[in-house]
Amino acid sequence: MEEKKRxxxxxxxxxxxxxxxxxxxxxxxxxGPVIEYEISELARYLxxxxxxxLEEKIIGCKVYYSxxxxxKIRHLIRKIMRKSNGSTETDxxxxxxxxxxxxxxxxxxxDKGLNAHFMKINELLRPYDPVHKKLAGLDTGKIDxxxxxxxxxxxxxxxxxxxxxxxxxxxxxxxxxSKKTKVIFNKAYLLNGLFEMRGFNxxxxxxxxxxxxxxxxxxxxxxxxxxxxxxxxxYRIYDSMPVNYMHLFEQSVKTDPRLREALTLCIKGEATPxxxxxxxxxxxxxxxxxxxxxxxxxxxxxxxxxxxxxxxANALNDFQSIVFFNYIPDSGIGKKKLFxxxxxxxxxxxxxxxKSRLPEVYSEINKKASVCDAGKLYLLDSLRGYQNV
Numbered sequence: 001m002e003e004k005k006r007x008x009x010x011x012x013x014x015x016x017x018x019x020x021x022x023x024x025x026x027x028x029x030x031x032g033p034v035i036e037y038e039i040s041e042l043a044r045y046l047x048x049x050x051x052x053x054l055e056e057k058i059i060g061c062k063v064y065y066s067x068x069x070x071x072k073i074r075h076l077i078r079k080i081m082r083k084s085n086g087s088t089e090t091d092x093x094x095x096x097x098x099x100x101x102x103x104x105x106x107x108x109x110x111d112k113g114l115n116a117h118f119m120k121i122n123e124l125l126r127p128y129d130p131v132h133k134k135l136a137g138l139d140t141g142k143i144d145x146x147x148x149x150x151x152x153x154x155x156x157x158x159x160x161x162x163x164x165x166x167x168x169x170x171x172x173x174x175x176x177x178s179k180k181t182k183v184i185f186n187k188a189y190l191l192n193g194l195f196e197m198r199g200f201n202x203x204x205x206x207x208x209x210x211x212x213x214x215x216x217x218x219x220x221x222x223x224x225x226x227x228x229x230x231x232x233x234x235y236r237i238y239d240s241m242p243v244n245y246m247h248l249f250e251q252s253v254k255t256d257p258r259l260r261e262a263l264t265l266c267i268k269g270e271a272t273p274x275x276x277x278x279x280x281x282x283x284x285x286x287x288x289x290x291x292x293x294x295x296x297x298x299x300x301x302x303x304x305x306x307x308x309x310x311x312x313a314n315a316l317n318d319f320q321s322i323v324f325f326n327y328i329p330d331s332g333i334g335k336k337k338l339f340x341x342x343x344x345x346x347x348x349x350x351x352x353x354x355k356s357r358l359p360e361v362y363s364e365i366n367k368k369a370s371v372c373d374a375g376k377l378y379l380l381d382s383l384r385g386y387q388n389v
Contacts, residue, residue: 007267008207009260011250013038015215015373025225025233026218035215043246044211044226045200046276049187049235052199056150056183058176060099060131061169062159063138064145067094099149100131100177135174140166148173150183152198154274154326154338189242197273197325202266213243245278247374252323252343254370255379262327262341274326274338283342283383286316292344292381298364312354312361316380319350337386346380 015035022030039047146169148160160183162169188196211234212227224237237243252259265271286292288309291299295312304312323343329335348369355362369378 005207007205007264009042009205009253009263009267010040010207011043011253012040012213012246013210018214020214022214022216022225025236026216028218030216030218031220032217037213037215038210039213039226039246040207041205041209041211042200042202043213043249044234046188046195046246046249047213047224047226047235047237047242049189049237052185052188052196054183054185054196054198055180056152056160057178057180058148058160058173059151059157059178060097060149061135061173062147062149063096063098063143064147065094065096066142066144097149098131098134100129129177131177132174135170138170140170146170146173148176150181152274153272153328156275193241193245193278195245195276197276197327200273202263202273203269205267215243244374247372248278248321248345248377249276249323251370251372251374251377252345252379255345255368256323256341256343256382258382258384259323259325259341259343262325262339265329266327270331271327271329274328275324276326277324279322279324280320281322282317282320283322283344284381286313288313292316294365294368294378294380295361298361302358302360304358304361308354308358311357315350315353316346319347319375320380321345321347321374321377337388339384339386342381342383342385343379344381344383345377348376348378 015037017033018036020034020036022034143166146162146166148162148169149157150160151157162172164172185196185199188199190196211229212231214225214227216223216225221238222240224240224243226234226237228234253263262271263273266273284290288306291309291313295316299309321344323345325341325343326338327341328338348366351362351365365378369376
C-alpha cells in the first residue's frame, strides 16, 4: 500500500483474488474465489461487531405504569384503537415521560477556576429541579419499569434500559440527571444504515495503517472476516450490507470535497463527529428546471431539448444512494451548530434511457464514474446544511 498523508481519509480499497488458507477460521471448506480488500482504521471501527462505550447526558426518564387489573379489557381495546389510528407511545396513558427543563451544560470559560465554581453552583441547584420532586413522589408499587432518557450532542433522544429494582432505577435517574453517564452500544452499526461515529478516535487516525478484509463463500452464503497486521482474526462479518456501505462511503469520500473537508476537521480535532447514515430515499427530486450542477455544466456544451431534459431528470431520481454525515465544529462560526453533509451518489444504470438519445451527455458523465462493489457511481450532488444545538 502506497504511503499516504496521515490525515488522508480513506475507507476501503478495491478487491483482489487471493490464495488464502481459511481453515483456521472456518471449520468447513469455503467455495468460490476468496477476495481481499484493505480497510482503514475507520472502516475497521464501523464494521466491528463488538460493543462501544460513549458518554450521554441523562435528561429524564419514561415511567411505565402497571395495568389496573379491573381495566385490562378496556386497556386492550384502547391499545388496539391506538394501533389502528397510528398513535404512538406518547398517547399511552400508562407511559409518562419526565424530562428536566434544565439546559445547563458544562461551561466553556477559559478560567478553569471559574468553570469549577460554575459547576459547583450547578450541583447545589440540582436538587431543586422539579424532576427530583416528581421522582420522589412516584408510587413504586404501581410501576412496571423505568427507562432513562438520554440526549446526545445533536439533541437526538433515545431510551436507555436500566438494571435493578424500581427504587434503584429512580435513584439512578435522580443522581444522573443532567449529568453524563457511560452508555454501552452493541456496536457502531446501530440499524438500517445508521452508524455511531463518536466511538472512533478520529484524532489518532493513521491513513497508513490498514487491515485485511477477506470475502469468501461458506454454505452458499457470503461472509467476511477482518485480519490484523499479524494475519490474526479480529472478527467475522455475516451481513454484507455494512460492507456495501463501506464501498459507498469510499466513493463518496473520493468524489465529494465537502465530505472530505468535514472528516478532516474531525481528524484535526476541530470538529466532533456524530452519525453516519446511508439511505436510498432521495432528499430532493430533480426536474428539468432543477438539475444538479454537474448536468448544468455538461448541458452548457450541448443543445439539449426540453423533452430530453425531462427524460434525464426522471432518470436522476432513480438509483440514488445518499450518504449523510453529521458533525459539530468545535470553533469558529460553525460552533454549536450541527452540520449535515449530504453526498448524493448516482448509479450509471439509471442513465440507460439517455444512452442512445444523449450519447454525448452519457459519455461525459460516464467518464466521471468509478466502479466498485457498490456499482458504477459518480457524485450527483453535494449539499450541506446546519441547525443550532
